[in-house]
Amino acid sequence: MLAGDASAFASLYDRCQGGIYRFALRMCDSESIAQDVTHDVFLALMRDGEQYDPARGTLVAYLYGIARNRVFQLLKRERNFVSMDEDAEEFMWTEAAIAPDDPLVELSRNETIEAVRQAIMALPAHYREVVLLCNLHELSYEQAASVIGCAVGTVRSRLHRARLLLLEKLRGLNEVGAIRRKEHESKAEDATRLSRARFAI
Amino acid sequence: MSCQEFAEMIEELASGRRTRDASHDEGLEHAAMCARCAARLEVERSLSLGLNALAVEERRHEASPLLKRELMDAFASHHQKAAQTVVSFPRRTSYARFAMAAAATIILAVTLLASRLTRTPAPTAMAESVIAATTLNLSEFKSNNFSTALTAKPNVTTSAPVAIKKAKALKPQANTLAAVPRDKRKTERKLNPVKTENAASAVATEVAANEVKEIKSDFVPLTYLNTATAMESGIVVRVEVAREKLAALGLPLNLEGADEIIKADIVLGDDGVARAIRLVQ
Numbered sequence: 001m002l003a004g005d006a007s008a009f010a011s012l013y014d015r016c017q018g019g020i021y022r023f024a025l026r027m028c029d030s031e032s033i034a035q036d037v038t039h040d041v042f043l044a045l046m047r048d049g050e051q052y053d054p055a056r057g058t059l060v061a062y063l064y065g066i067a068r069n070r071v072f073q074l075l076k077r078e079r080n081f082v083s084m085d086e087d088a089e090e091f092m093w094t095e096a097a098i099a100p101d102d103p104l105v106e107l108s109r110n111e112t113i114e115a116v117r118q119a120i121m122a123l124p125a126h127y128r129e130v131v132l133l134c135n136l137h138e139l140s141y142e143q144a145a146s147v148i149g150c151a152v153g154t155v156r157s158r159l160h161r162a163r164l165l166l167l168e169k170l171r172g173l174n175e176v177g178a179i180r181r182k183e184h185e186s187k188a189e190d191a192t193r194l195s196r197a198r199f200a201i
Numbered sequence: 202m203s204c205q206e207f208a209e210m211i212e213e214l215a216s217g218r219r220t221r222d223a224s225h226d227e228g229l230e231h232a233a234m235c236a237r238c239a240a241r242l243e244v245e246r247s248l249s250l251g252l253n254a255l256a257v258e259e260r261r262h263e264a265s266p267l268l269k270r271e272l273m274d275a276f277a278s279h280h281q282k283a284a285q286t287v288v289s290f291p292r293r294t295s296y297a298r299f300a301m302a303a304a305a306t307i308i309l310a311v312t313l314l315a316s317r318l319t320r321t322p323a324p325t326a327m328a329e330s331v332i333a334a335t336t337l338n339l340s341e342f343k344s345n346n347f348s349t350a351l352t353a354k355p356n357v358t359t360s361a362p363v364a365i366k367k368a369k370a371l372k373p374q375a376n377t378l379a380a381v382p383r384d385k386r387k388t389e390r391k392l393n394p395v396k397t398e399n400a401a402s403a404v405a406t407e408v409a410a411n412e413v414k415e416i417k418s419d420f421v422p423l424t425y426l427n428t429a430t431a432m433e434s435g436i437v438v439r440v441e442v443a444r445e446k447l448a449a450l451g452l453p454l455n456l457e458g459a460d461e462i463i464k465a466d467i468v469l470g471d472d473g474v475a476r477a478i479r480l481v482q
Contacts, residue, residue: 004280021264116251136256
């Protein structure tokens with residue numbers, strides 16, 4: 001590809017663009033930014049591809065790394081940057097805070113997908129990226145560590161905490177959903193009573 | 202296995218990331234004995250299923266096809282530019298040097314054209330900016346001593362510029378000996394020895410007269426050349442060029458009357474690259 005083989009570049013693009021685009025999309029929650037990030041990633045590969053060192057990780061990890069850096073640059077620029085301070089959510093990580101009930105058990109598939117998506121988008125950026133890389137994009141811990149530029153142990157601990165936080169958020173979403181469902185049911189009951197009363201009159 | 206150790210590997214157990222090994226089996230055994238850990242494992246599995254479902258759902262999101270087209274165009278132009286750079290400027294020569302070499306090539310082409318035109322008795326040929334070309338035997342000519350080599354009158358095998366002008370009127374073929382093959386010249390002499398000898402003597406007379414009249418500066422080597430381009434033989438081309446063009450070549454000329462046409466002799470190597478230049482008055 002570096003020698004100018006367009007078909008090799010096209011093949012690489014076809015193989016990797018989806019993952020890069022989706023990663024950027026979920027990190028920024030913006031399709032236009034995700035397009036820009038994908039564009040920038042492959043442009044950087046085109047211009048500075050010789051900087052890629054296979055000894056330091058896979059090409060996929062290299063591309064995700066470029067995408068991640070670009071995403072954080074753009075997030076900083078747009079002042080939507082979420083603090084990387086891990087202690088911000090630290091108070092939640094006690095065993096007592098972990099409820100054993102399954103927040104997804106009563107949801108349909110579509111509801112589950114939407115609930116998980118919302119929960120992921122509500123995660124702080126440094127937790128969100130490990131969930132996206134390891135659970136949605138199926139990168140290994142080593143690859144994710146290479147992308148983020150941290151130790152494998154850091155990836156493990158962040159992922160563990162991120163999943164606990166996800167469950168908490170899903171429970172919160174469930175509770176909100178349950179309240180809404182109850183409100184909806186009570187309104188329906190009120191409407192039924194009202195119609196019965198009218199019929200009686 | 203303790204509950205703490207189980208908690209550390211629960212994500213891998215739930216997502217199926219952990220390969221079946223001794224610790225994997227130990228983890229499952231712990232979950233079978235500990236109700237709380239078993240419940241947590243079920244929750245983690247449910248979350249993994251939810252994440253997997255989202256991952257499958259997300260696959261429909263892809264970058265726009267236009268983006269691919271844009272990138273392919275960018276890729277093509279990027280590599281085209283790189284290739285052009287390699288072809289145009291080998292060995293990191295500057296653009297100015299390349300332009301000078303191109304100019305010298307053009308001058309050579311004009312010279313050859315002029316020599317062809319002189320074969321037909323067209324009076325307008327005299328208006329050409331290149332007046333004459335003279336072949337040189339420059340075996341001793343080295344790039345470092347242009348000035349001495351050329352002011353010492355190199356072995357000229359043909360006539361001087363103005364003499365050629367006159368010869369043109371007498372016999373067009375005789376004035377550009379460099380352009381005429383040696384065999385053809387011999388044949389011509391054999392067929393018409395008297396006329397050719399007359400022309401030659403006339404030319405010699407004009408040369409002598411002209412060399413006295415003309416004032417020539419020393420040859421100035423064109424400094425962009427290096428010793429690797431030293432020439433073994435070449436030609437001297439008499440040209441008429443605007444003063445500003447010569448100044449652009451780096452000659453120290455007064456730019457007043459920049460359009461004024463002045464005469465100059467340029468030494469061209471076999472490769473068409475100009476090696477030195479002198480002014481003629």
